[in-house]
């Protein structure tokens with residue numbers, strides 16, 4: 234069975250490794266000519282780490298990751314703590330894996346190194362069609378290949394999705410995200426630098442989130458706010474530090490002090506789609522942001538792409554018929570990802586504490602497919 238994965242992001246690379254783990258192989262076609270270290274952070278919650286660990290990358294990820302001790306919620310204006318969930322060893326005990334926070338580039342380079350030569354860089358999918366029961370893929374570099382199964386892991390603007398389900402544009406939410414990384418030494422004296430802390434505003438779009446990166450040597454600062462005039466999506470566009478600080482001028486002094494420590498900031502508009510009713514045909518399927526892009530407020534976009542990858546690999550291994558495998562994969566994943574997409578948009582997850590099990594206790598290696 235020849236499997237073509239379009240997109241060598243977190244989801245596509247994880248799928249290549251998960252397929253290998255169940256005894257199948259695939260080729261990943263990635264449009265970028267080289268992997269670049271962009272994006273600043275990634276917060277991998279226990280469900281994501283538990284899905285990644287059996288792929289043999291866990292040790293490498295832990296070399297640079299931090300393990301936040303608690304997941305804390307604070308009122309953005311008064312500073313009052315509204316919840317404190319133990320993570321780190323407690324999460325490992327409860328869910329079989331800890332929360333890991335690391336540079337997105339470090340995650341991608343660990344995955345990329347593990348996948349190795351099965352990634353073909355400089356391959357941007359141009360068209361996809363069926364011919365004589367096979368999928369024919371053409372790339373903008375002029376190459377063409379055929380495959381039995383095609384998986385679109387090509388992100389929110391998925392070309393696979395458009396080729397099969399037709400054009401449809403994601404919706405701009407009117408919200409922008411600012412991202413900054415600060416040496417932890419610069420924040421000396423600030424509280425809970427070894428924790429994940431979310432400062433909640435009075436609107437679901439307004440928040441500041443901080444957590445440690447690079448074994449605690451750096452702190453990541455993530456802040457969202459309404460800004461209907463800014464629509465550009467980017468992992469690399471610089472924002473204005475004054476705009477960042479002005480947006481939270483009414484926040485608690487401890488939260489503002491975190492922003493005062495930032496020298497540089499990146500800005501990106503946030504886009505979403507509504508949950509899809511279906512994302513598999515008899516030979517083509519989607520995973521990750523290609524089928525269920527979500528707001529980053531539950532930190533589950535990459536986690537759900539990783540879970541998809543494991544469940545899809547297990548379905549392809551379990552069923553002799555590809556259409557059946559793709560249908561079972563979709564059925565196993567659609568309800569959970571739609572619930573998280575909707576929950577992420579509402580942005581109330583764990584504000585006052587509560588039980589995180591329905592998200593964190595999910596075991597992609599064990600769920601029924």
Ligand SMILES: Cc1cc2nc3c(=O)[nH]c(=O)nc-3n(C[C@H](O)[C@H](O)[C@H](O)COP(=O)(O)OP(=O)(O)OC[C@H]3O[C@@H](n4cnc5c(N)ncnc54)[C@H](O)[C@@H]3O)c2cc1C
Pocket residue numbers: 239240241242243244245262263264265274275276277356357358359386387388389390391392410501520521522523527529532533534535536537538
């Ligand atoms: C500001 C922000 C913060 C976030 N923080 C978190 C977090 O802390 N935790 C978390 O779990 N999630 C987080 N997310 C979500 C997460 O980044 C995404 O859900 C995740 O990257 C999706 O992975 P993916 O592999 O599906 O898609 P992508 O990461 O978008 O990867 C798609 C890949 O496909 C390639 N591609 C695109 N088109 C083509 C084509 N035509 N041909 C070939 N290749 C193509 C792209 O170059 C890319 O490499 C955040 C998102 C944002 C915007």
